[in-house]
Amino acid sequence: MTTTLTATTTPATRIPRGPRGLVWAVLRVHRTALVFWGLTLTAATAGLIWLHTIADAGIALVTTALSYVIFPVAAWAGGALIGRELESGTARLAWTQSVTPARWLATRLAVPAALLTVGTGAVLLLNLWARTDDNPNLVGDWYGPDQFAGIGPVAVAYALAGLALGTLAGLLLRRALPAAGVGFTAALLLHLVLERYREHLWPTVTRSEKGEFELPRSAWQQGWDITWGRHPGEGTPLSTSATFHPQSHFWPLQLVETGLLLGVAALATAAAFRLLRRRTP
Structure with missing residues (x-):
């Protein structure tokens, strides 16, 4: 007598094919970070509206936060977004379910990039609105390190x-904590270099006059050259020359730095895809 046994198997959990399935997977896996990001944006929005109704003094806090957004983003991307998934094997599981490595990485980049652009851009625009009269005594000078990086498109870049x-750090190290540290360090170096050489990103203006003069506060002063008579420091100088960035240089400097940042982002993204291709079949 022959007995036929019919085995009932439960199909393995599969990640839906196509962009929608991958997008939903990213949102579900990183929902904690997304909730935190949403709460942060909500708090920043409410705070800016409230500050606008009473005074501009506290707006500098939001501006500073925007100028340093690169650091938590880099650490999160290296540690949680990429490093943890490679370390735990979640990424390789996705690759076995009809999701190519390139599509997996593209989705991991596209979803947070869209959210960061929309969220940071919205807070940036609201911050500019809340600054109203742009009084430097309250909100700082446009060329201040925090102010410059938090009131223009460089914040999004x-x-x-x-x-x-x-992301590149996560793919290089494939471990969450080291990748988070390396990503943070790379972001810090980039931030320091651009802040150090920002004044050289656009040609300065030189103003020369006989005697002495003062520049307006809105001028980002770079240097002075004073010519004295026979006794330096006594009396009125014969001529004065000042090198500076006028306030009209705000947008050229912003656009150049934004272009450099987007160039770094493009190169790092290309390197990440190239590295992924070399490490996967």
Whole structure:
């Protein structure tokens, strides 16, 4: 007598094919970070509206936060977004379910990039609105390190550069904590270099006059050259020359730095895809 046994198997959990399935997977896996990001944006929005109704004094806090957004983004991208998934094997599991490595990485980059662009851009625009009369005594001078990086498109570019650098670190190290540290360090170096050489990204203006003069506060002063008579320091100088960036240089400097940051983001992204291709079949 022959007995036929019919085995009932439960199909393995599969990640739906196509962009929608991958996008949903990214949102579900990183929902904690997304909730935190959403709460942060909500708090920043409410705070800016409230500060706008009473005074501009506290707006500098939001501006500073925008200028340093690259650091947590880079650490999160290297540690949680990429490093943890490679370390735990989640990424390789996705690759066995009809999801190519390139599509997996593209989705891991596209979803947070879109959210960072929309979120950071929205807070940036609201911050500019809340600054109202742009009184430097309250909100700081336009050329201040925090103010410059937090009141223009460079804020969004810094976030995207941090995402790309963290992603590359995650693919290089394939471990969450080391990748988070390396991503943070790379973002810090980039931030320090651009802050150090920002004044050289656009040609300065030189103003020369007989005697002496003062520049307006809105001028980002770079240097002075004073010619004295026979006794330096006594009386009125014969001529004075000042090198500076006028306030009209804000947008040229912003656009050049934004371009450099997006270039870094593009190079890091290309390197990440190339590295992934070399390490996967």
